[in-house]
Amino acid sequence: xxxxxxxxxxxxxxxxxxxxxxxxxxxxxxxxxxxxxxxxxxxxxxxxxxxxxxxxxxxxxxxxxxxxxxxxxxxxxxxxxxxxxxxxxxxxxxxxxxxxxxxxxxxxxxxxxxxxxxxxxxxxxxxxxxxxxxxxxxxxxxxxxxxxxxxxxxxxxxxxxxxxxxxxxxxxxxxxxxxxxxxxxxxxxxxxxxxxxxxxxxxxxxxxxxxxxxxxxxxxxxxxxxxxxxxxxxxxxxxxxxxxxxxxxxxxxxxxxxxxxxxxxxxxxxxxxxxxxxxxxxxxxxxxxxxxxxxxxxxxxxxxxxxxxxxxxxxxxx
Amino acid sequence: xxxxxxxxxxxxxxxxxxxxxxxxxxxxxxxxxxxxxxxxxxxxxxxxxxxxxxxxxxxxxxxxxxxxxxxxxxxxxxxxxxxxxxxxxxxxxxxxxxxxxxxxxxxxxxxxxxxxxxxxxxxxxxxxxxxxxxxxxxxxxxxxxxxxxxxxxxxxxxxxxxxxxxxxxxxxxxxxxxxxxxxxxxxxxxxxxxxxxxxxxxxxxxxxxxxxxxxxxxxxxxxxxxxxxxxxxxxxxxxxxxxxxxxx
Numbered sequence: 001x002x003x004x005x006x007x008x009x010x011x012x013x014x015x016x017x018x019x020x021x022x023x024x025x026x027x028x029x030x031x032x033x034x035x036x037x038x039x040x041x042x043x044x045x046x047x048x049x050x051x052x053x054x055x056x057x058x059x060x061x062x063x064x065x066x067x068x069x070x071x072x073x074x075x076x077x078x079x080x081x082x083x084x085x086x087x088x089x090x091x092x093x094x095x096x097x098x099x100x101x102x103x104x105x106x107x108x109x110x111x112x113x114x115x116x117x118x119x120x121x122x123x124x125x126x127x128x129x130x131x132x133x134x135x136x137x138x139x140x141x142x143x144x145x146x147x148x149x150x151x152x153x154x155x156x157x158x159x160x161x162x163x164x165x166x167x168x169x170x171x172x173x174x175x176x177x178x179x180x181x182x183x184x185x186x187x188x189x190x191x192x193x194x195x196x197x198x199x200x201x202x203x204x205x206x207x208x209x210x211x212x213x214x215x216x217x218x219x220x221x222x223x224x225x226x227x228x229x230x231x232x233x234x235x236x237x238x239x240x241x242x243x244x245x246x247x248x249x250x251x252x253x254x255x256x257x258x259x260x261x262x263x264x265x266x267x268x269x270x271x272x273x274x275x276x277x278x279x280x281x282x283x284x285x286x287x288x289x290x291x292x293x294x295x296x297x298x299x300x301x302x303x304x305x306x307x308x309x310x311x312x313x314x315x316x317x318x
Numbered sequence: 319x320x321x322x323x324x325x326x327x328x329x330x331x332x333x334x335x336x337x338x339x340x341x342x343x344x345x346x347x348x349x350x351x352x353x354x355x356x357x358x359x360x361x362x363x364x365x366x367x368x369x370x371x372x373x374x375x376x377x378x379x380x381x382x383x384x385x386x387x388x389x390x391x392x393x394x395x396x397x398x399x400x401x402x403x404x405x406x407x408x409x410x411x412x413x414x415x416x417x418x419x420x421x422x423x424x425x426x427x428x429x430x431x432x433x434x435x436x437x438x439x440x441x442x443x444x445x446x447x448x449x450x451x452x453x454x455x456x457x458x459x460x461x462x463x464x465x466x467x468x469x470x471x472x473x474x475x476x477x478x479x480x481x482x483x484x485x486x487x488x489x490x491x492x493x494x495x496x497x498x499x500x501x502x503x504x505x506x507x508x509x510x511x512x513x514x515x516x517x518x519x520x521x522x523x524x525x526x527x528x529x530x531x532x533x534x535x536x537x538x539x540x541x542x543x544x545x546x547x548x549x550x551x552x553x554x555x556x557x558x559x560x561x562x563x564x565x566x
Contacts, residue, residue, distance in 0.1 A: 048409040052565050073411040080409075084402035088335045100327045101410050129338070145406070 001026050001061055001075075001153050001183030002047060008055035009042050009207075016042045018207035019056070026152070029179035031198035031215075032187040035308050039207040040187040041081050044157050047185070048078045060153055074102075077151035079159055083142035087131040091122055091141050094130055095148060102149040116144040119174065135162045143171070147178070154178065156186035160193065172197050191300045194218075205308040215300065221307075222298030224268075228278045229256070230285060231264045231292035240265050240288075247280045262291065324412040328420025329427070332394075336428050345390060349432045352382055357439055369447025372533045375439055376457045380497050380525055383468050388489040390428065391472025392482040394421050395556070399563075400480045408564075418556050422473055422549075429465045433458060453535035460532020463545035464525050468493050470552030477559040493525075500524025 002024040009017040017039040024030050034040050045051040047058050049065045049072060058065045063072035086094055095116065099109040117123055120140040125133060130141060139162060146154065159175065160168045175184060176197050188194070194201045194215050201218055203211040211218055219225060232240060240263050241253045250267045257264040269277045278295040285293070336342040353375065357363050361374030398404040407417055443449045468489075475489040476482075498504045500521045508517050521527050528541040 045405070050405050050409050050564065052561075070411045070413070073409060076409070078406070078409045080402060080405040082402055084406060086331070086335070086403055087401060088338050089331070093334065097327065097331050098410075101324065101412060103411070142406075 002185065003059045004043075004047065004056070005058075006056035007043065007046060007053055007058060009039070009046060009051065010054040015207050017046070020204065020207070020209055021056075022202055022209065022212065024153075024183040024185055026183050027180060028183055028200060029175060029198050030183075030185045031194040031201040032185055032204070033189065033191070033194065033201055033304060034187075034204040035189070038204045038308070040204065041157055043204070044078075044155050044185070044187060045080075048076055048155050049073055050080075074149075075152045077146035077149065077154045079143050079146040079154075079156045081157040082161075083139040085130045085138060085142050085145070088129065090127055090129050091133070091137075092126045094141060095122075095144060098145040099148050104149060112148050112150075116148050119147070120144040121170070136164060136167050139163060140167070140171075152182055154182055154184040154186075156184065158188060159186050160188065160190065168193075191304060194300060203304060203307055210307045211303070218303050219298030219300055222300075222303045224296045224302055225298035226269045226277055227296040228267045228269075228281050229264065229292065229294045229296060230267065230281055230290070231262060232285060232288040232290055233263075234261050235263060235288050237263045237265065240285075243284055244281060247277075247284050249277055249280055264292075266296075321413070321416055324416045325420040325423065328412070328417055329424040332421050332424030333428060336424070341390070341393075342428065345386060345428075346432050346435060349382065349386055350435060353378070353436050353439065356382075363443075369443055369449040371439060371443055371449065371454055372457060375436075376461060376529075376533050379461045380464065380529060383465050384490060384493050384497060387429065387465055387468035388472045388475070388486045388493065390425050391469045391489065392476050392485040394425065394473055395477040395560070396480055396482045396485045399477075400482075408560075414557055414560055418473070418553055418560075422470060422553060425469050426462075426466050429469065430462055433462055433465070450535060453533075456535050456537055457533050459537070460529050460541070463532075463542065464529050467496075467525060467545045467548040467552075470549040470556075471496075473556045474552050474559065477556045477563075496523065496525045498524075500526030 004023065005021050007017055007020045008015065020039075020043060022030070032040050032043070042051065046053045047060070047065065049069050052066060060072040061075040063075070065072045086097070089097065092113070095113045096109065099112045104112050117126060120143055122137070122140060122144060125137050125141075130138060133141065139159075143156075143159060146156070154175075156175070160171050163171060172193060175186065178184065179197070179199070186197075198215060200212070200214055202209055203218070211221065230240070230244075237255045237258045241255065244250055244253045244265065244267050247267070249270050251270040252268045254266050254268075255263070256266050267277065267281055278293060282290070282293055356378045357371075357375045361378065363374040366374060395404070398407060408414060440451075440454060443454075444451070471492050472485065472489040475492070476485040478488070479485050501524070505517060505521060508520060512520075525545075528544045531538045531541045
């Protein structure tokens with residue numbers, strides 16, 4: 001549905017987006033991750049045709065966004081960052097305007113408006129002016145605008161920003177439901193959202209794609225993937241680490257905590273030794289009193305940090 | 319899809335925006351008060367003892383517009399940029415041209431409404447005497463075209479900035495130049511040291527010069543063309559500015 005090829009955007013001397021390529025098919029929800037200023041919004045603005053690319057191309061549903069902007073834009077629903085909306089209009093007026101400019105008239109327009117009002121729970125503020133809305137409602141109004149024409153492609157820039165936890169949950173449900181039939185790309189810096197919603201995630205940093213895969217695959221990149229946490233009682237930490245280093249698949253052991261005779265250590269596996277480590281450690285520790293033995297899953301936040309700020313993380317772990 | 323449908327959708331929204339905010343009412347009331355005051359007191363409508371609106375009424379229009387039209391036009395793009403709705407507007411399946419024309423048209427129609435509401439002046443002069451209503455009509459047309467030219471300039475300055483105040487001041491200065499270039503005291507000074515051809519060139523840029531014909535009841539195609547080309551050129555400049563912003 002969306003095909004991005006070698007996309008570049010230069011502002012002055014800064015390459016805000018630097019040679020990005022990816023594609024999204026129908027039924028996919030792509031999470032777009034990255035630190036602030038990584039180029040997420042700029043990329044989305046180019047996909048939706050707001051900013052012209054400095055290089056490369058974007059095609060939406062087969063239409064090039066520069067060559068055939070009107071046809072391409074018809075297929076897109078867009079929620080810009082900060083969810084702007086015309087403050088002088090009522091919610092109803094605003095949605096009617098959005099429907100009309102999308103070419104919906106008469107009955108089709110009425111149906112579309114009442115559909116999104118229901119989907120986004122806007123019934124109670126329908127006659128209120130956008131200016132007086134709380135942030136959550138304003139956000140949902142703008143979101144409603146983006147799905148009013150039931151687009152094939154949704155581009156959502158931080159769709160859950162500024163919402164309370166319940167609203168966040170609702171929006172995520174909505175995205176996941178709609179993702180079954182559409183191609184969706186959304187940006188976020190909340191990592192739990194990636195697990196909750198995405199079928200695939202891309203991490204970008206300083207304008208470049210630094211990771212691309214399913215949430216599961218990304219997690220595998222974590223140092224933590226396959227690590228084992230062990231807590232034992234009545235043994236000195238030095239003895240525990242010494243013993244664990246004898247296990248051939250252990251690469252590194254760190255002491256997490258030592259208090260009142262309880263020792264918690266974490267063992268990281270050598271490359272390719274995933275999965276089997278917990279068992280090996282269990283055997284090595286069988287003579288001690290084991291209180292906890294847990295195989296860790298990879299952690300997205302740790303992957304995210306190690307990818308997007310490699311230098312500082314290395315500093316911190318030394 | 320029919321481009322006029324898109325333009326009309328934008329125009330309707332913009333017109334609605336004027337009337338849901340106090341701008342429309344404040345503008346119309348002040349415009350009508352100014353018109354009344356200047357026509358009957360400053361312009362000496364009664365003292366002149368003639369059934370004509372040209373001197374007491376239409377002569378003031380370039381000056382009213384100088385302050386009022388930039389106030390109408392200043393929000394057109396500056397507000398869109400400040401609030402960020404420009405990102406919504408320009409990612410809709412419409413061309414930038416349709417948005418520009420739609421917005422301009424809304425403000426221009428609004429100014430037409432304000433002009434139409436000065437009809438009591440026309441009724442008064444008709445009640446008191448027998449004016450040439452043809453002249454009054456052409457003067458109205460000229461006044462509206464002139465307002466359109468001012469408005470298009472305000473569109474440009476509005477697209478230049480996020481701040482409505484900055485937009486207002488810049489368009490006021492540009493419009494002031496367009497007036498002064500044909501203002502008799504300024505021309506007199508110019509004539510003392512500049513070649514007559516240069517003076518003609520300068521005055522040909524003035525809205526005053528081109529409004530003059532309409533006030534005499536003459537619909538000169540050159541005058542109409544002048545105002546329309548100012549509008550066309552300004553709207554084109556607006557589109558260039560909007561594009562430049564986006565290409566960074």
